[in-house]
Amino acid sequence: MRPSGRDLSEMRPVSIETGFTKHAEGSCLIKIGDTHVLCTATIEDRVPPFIKGSGLGWVTAEYGMLPRATNTRMRREASAGKQGGRTVEIQRLIGRALRAGVDRVALGERQITVDCDVIQADGGTRCAAITGGWVALRLAVNKLMKAGDVISDPLLDPVAAVSCGIYAGQPVLDLDYPEDSEAGVDGNFIMTGSGKLIEVQMSAEGSVFSRDQMDQLLTLAEKGVGELVAAQKAATA
Amino acid sequence: MRPSGRDLSEMRPVSIETGFTKHAEGSCLIKIGDTHVLCTATIEDRVPPFIKGSGLGWVTAEYGMLPRATNTRMRREASAGKQGGRTVEIQRLIGRALRAGVDRVALGERQITVDCDVIQADGGTRCAAITGGWVALRLAVNKLMKAGDVISDPLLDPVAAVSCGIYAGQPVLDLDYPEDSEAGVDGNFIMTGSGKLIEVQMSAEGSVFSRDQMDQLLTLAEKGVGELVAAQKAATA
Amino acid sequence: MRPSGRDLSEMRPVSIETGFTKHAEGSCLIKIGDTHVLCTATIEDRVPPFIKGSGLGWVTAEYGMLPRATNTRMRREASAGKQGGRTVEIQRLIGRALRAGVDRVALGERQITVDCDVIQADGGTRCAAITGGWVALRLAVNKLMKAGDVISDPLLDPVAAVSCGIYAGQPVLDLDYPEDSEAGVDGNFIMTGSGKLIEVQMSAEGSVFSRDQMDQLLTLAEKGVGELVAAQKAATA
């Protein structure tokens, strides 16, 4: 029934290649099917003004899409002179998600910026960015711990994200672009490795949904995040 | 237990004054406690390029906050030269929410722009904007129907929104600013008059939550939206 | 002869509702006929760099119009990415006008920002903004004096403004929008409570005028400002 022939609860193949770029303190290229996102983590010894002197650390994120990551070329945001509303929404989401998994006292007064740049898009780029972003963050924190700059591990539990939606009347896991563009209802579920929820965003563009349907999607999301967390652990072991 | 002395499932007082400005095709000043939002609906005989010639209508929204709507003065976005990320996120949310309740075929090829400007803020401005925005939209559509420009009613079911969250360990309905700034978990629930969900956005800034907690908040939200829809109906009767 | 049926030297009804918003140190909603402007005054313990350390205070103003304050919707300046030329001109005028009535030594080294946001427009918005802006300023200064932060009153004489013009060949007081859009010659007169001039801006878009006509308009302006100052005093008594 799904365009890709996948089962309703079947993820696309997941691969995570760490160390994809040499300058960043942590980096990976994550591939969820044909969605490819390059994630890098940068450590800096400064924090935003509003927490200066607090002893707390900060994690933030930026998101971008290369102009031809998509089927038709999109205008380059740097040339348009501003980030679009969608970009701003997504990078705020990634930042909140990653922060939820960080013990900011243990991190100490420093900032880690996670850049997520979509090389190729086929649906679910924000979820791939969160999942891959956490891997880049994990690698950067490992470097801090190895150097003795951080003593107690500030990353207690992995953070990963997956999309689910109602496609052709059925709840499905991990929507690719053909499904995403048809689904009336879809959502992003951000969870921890131990199964807690961090953020749920369900939206029905021009449609509505029931509490029952929401429950079914949550169950699918728990399965998907479980598989993603396993991939994160394998990549950073 | 709540700073305002309200019960856990008690909304703030709601009032909706229609016709607050004379030029707009529909307008109201909605007050949810100390949160006051002016909503106006503008009808135009043009639609965005991507639906030109389709026969379908469009509903969109813009959101703003007067500089001194808040406790300390915020920089005016027009002077800063761009809308902040929060503003963009909120106005996209309002637009999606209102469109979910519109039969775009019945509306015909015209655009209605709903402007929501916060006069005074005390938490929950985006929910007040959606609830009041629907009233302005309802009044504008009434004008179209009265003039015979629209035959079949494109607004089948009211749309309203409420926030809920975990405050001091307890699920509470309709957070005001003191609660909002303390709550680790909170969400916005957008629903129809008949109890269907349109959008759910739950977020745990620096925290996590369980499926059980999510269920409790959904139950509170159903109660709150019910009361808001009653107020909408009374104001537009 | 006037579209509204008013006499040549008759103002529209004036009302000033103080305390319209709760956060600002001073606020009012001023209504000059169908022109409604919300004015708020914000006190901050900082001054612009060019007077830092001088012991002098500063008063500045910003002006905005809600998108649907007018008969057809105007583009939101925050979304356009900049304030238009007309907006910039007006807010500079308001700032100069209010500063002319302030003893900046008595105010002490602090800044008061007066925000004037037009809720509904029907001609004369800049004059209403100045007149209402002074009321907000007065209320904010009262708060400073009550708290003992300011000893000697820095507001010696009220500041108010009114427009006059040549409509259908006749000098008229307080133009509303139908008159304003037809008048070849019109001007704004900013004066003190004791009848001194602060600023005169007379302009003949595509026309000319004589010194005699200018004199007649000045006489009308003196009458109008007198009535506005009486309303200011009543509102802040």
Place this chain on the structure above:
Amino acid sequence: MRPSGRDLSEMRPVSIETGFTKHAEGSCLIKIGDTHVLCTATIEDRVPPFIKGSGLGWVTAEYGMLPRATNTRMRREASAGKQGGRTVEIQRLIGRALRAGVDRVALGERQITVDCDVIQADGGTRCAAITGGWVALRLAVNKLMKAGDVISDPLLDPVAAVSCGIYAGQPVLDLDYPEDSEAGVDGNFIMTGSGKLIEVQMSAEGSVFSRDQMDQLLTLAEKGVGELVAAQKAATA
């Protein structure tokens, strides 16, 4: 008494060199003392959208200052990314002033853009720009008439401008920079060759003035504009 040793009612030396640049349809370098402004007029066979098809012409103006026209270097507006409030105010004023002297029916459906760029500033740049801008406009219109594109002369009466103010308690004509920076009250007076008023802008930064003082300044302005119009006529004879 004046820093320059001039009499109270004495203008600075005026010179107007026409044809200063070769590409523009009309151009001049006007010098009012040490204030030097290059004015060019450009004719285009298009008009702004709001008068398209009306048969009417349009005259507009833009104003700029070279970064080192002043005593200390000002930031280049092109590099700052926007025109400052003062620039916008001035170029709107120049446009209105020039339009007041144009028969837009006789001009026909075309646009003339007058660019006024300050090469060296010593007070009164906006008045010099209006006076020189009219000369550039006159030369461009002459070219249209010579080519038979315009039959009836659309420039019936010259337009010129001068500043006056209260300096050291005395009304003075044509303020230079040392006077301008000290004067509590000053104004710009735009008039026609036949002595009619087009625009009056009097302002008292941090001060006030009486109707008597205003009258005295008007008398000075009439004298100054008379001399400027004579120079305009000599330059374009």
Place this chain on the structure above:
Amino acid sequence: MRPSGRDLSEMRPVSIETGFTKHAEGSCLIKIGDTHVLCTATIEDRVPPFIKGSGLGWVTAEYGMLPRATNTRMRREASAGKQGGRTVEIQRLIGRALRAGVDRVALGERQITVDCDVIQADGGTRCAAITGGWVALRLAVNKLMKAGDVISDPLLDPVAAVSCGIYAGQPVLDLDYPEDSEAGVDGNFIMTGSGKLIEVQMSAEGSVFSRDQMDQLLTLAEKGVGELVAAQKAATA
């Protein structure tokens, strides 16, 4: 003598992986040592206004750098709100270089946009972008020819680029970052497969050079471009 141990006239290893992304009409990841640039070519059936209706085609380029392509993180240009001067300079250079190798009549009235995004930087990114950009362009044109949309090959001769400079007093080929940051004189040489010059940019930041030195660098550049053209041909065979 070189930090990398290379001979004076030795290029870094070159690799070109075609088809790196699936949506673009042509794409490759080019690696010149540790400089990695993703190049994509997009075909569109529209041309810039200035050649509309001329029957001629157009080739243009855009250039970007991911924030952490470099040793320290650079601010994202989309978030800064504009492309920096260096970016603008480089993308104009790439466009001119590629157009020099295109028969725009044979291409027909269509536009090809080549996007060059630096994934990892180690000196010479603009040269890598031109060399890889030509490969992406070649692949996109192949697709047009295969589909019969273009009959006669518009790409007569490959275009490639290399940098040379004076490092530690010696002329060297293909500067990497440690050399580039030390070299007083360096230049970019863009040439065709048959050895003709397209563009030469030699610059001595804070230094000077002689005609003899320029000749030596040109000889090195011819060697380097020869090797790059061989790699281009192998990749697109």
Place this chain on the structure above:
Amino acid sequence: MRPSGRDLSEMRPVSIETGFTKHAEGSCLIKIGDTHVLCTATIEDRVPPFIKGSGLGWVTAEYGMLPRATNTRMRREASAGKQGGRTVEIQRLIGRALRAGVDRVALGERQITVDCDVIQADGGTRCAAITGGWVALRLAVNKLMKAGDVISDPLLDPVAAVSCGIYAGQPVLDLDYPEDSEAGVDGNFIMTGSGKLIEVQMSAEGSVFSRDQMDQLLTLAEKGVGELVAAQKAATA
């Protein structure tokens, strides 16, 4: 053969009028035929952050064109909201060129900004800007030396620039606009008074060139720069 009737190796007439504006520390109006550029040099006691405390000076440049410097009016960059790519490229070039002739230790920790504004354009504006910019710089440095603020002369050798190109198959010196717009190959050559090269930019828009042709143009450039340096010396003697 040349539209102007000049010999292949003949420059246009050169004139340099120093002291063209009174405020700048150094200024000149340089005319290369019908290309007229106003150059001013501003001395400031601050340097960019990246050299603060180094004891080194800095020289930078900005470039602009008045809207009607050209045959058809160009949009004012201040009003367009940003400097175009061509402007940015040129001003970076001017800055690099001038810095190459400066002993930054001898200059001491101060910044000189050279503004080059094109009053009238007829080809070769960037070369005229560099040549005239050096004169303004020389005059400003003279002032510093006369005041004893700088002891050892930081300007050892003049800097001048000229364009050459292949026009109608022949190498020609100092292209004017009619030649520039036709030439397939042209370049800018920046040299010192003693004949050393600072920067070479040769470009073939839609064409190619040989090493022999490049040599011929270099020989022409040496002749042209020689004449320009003589004019610089005469003007600043």
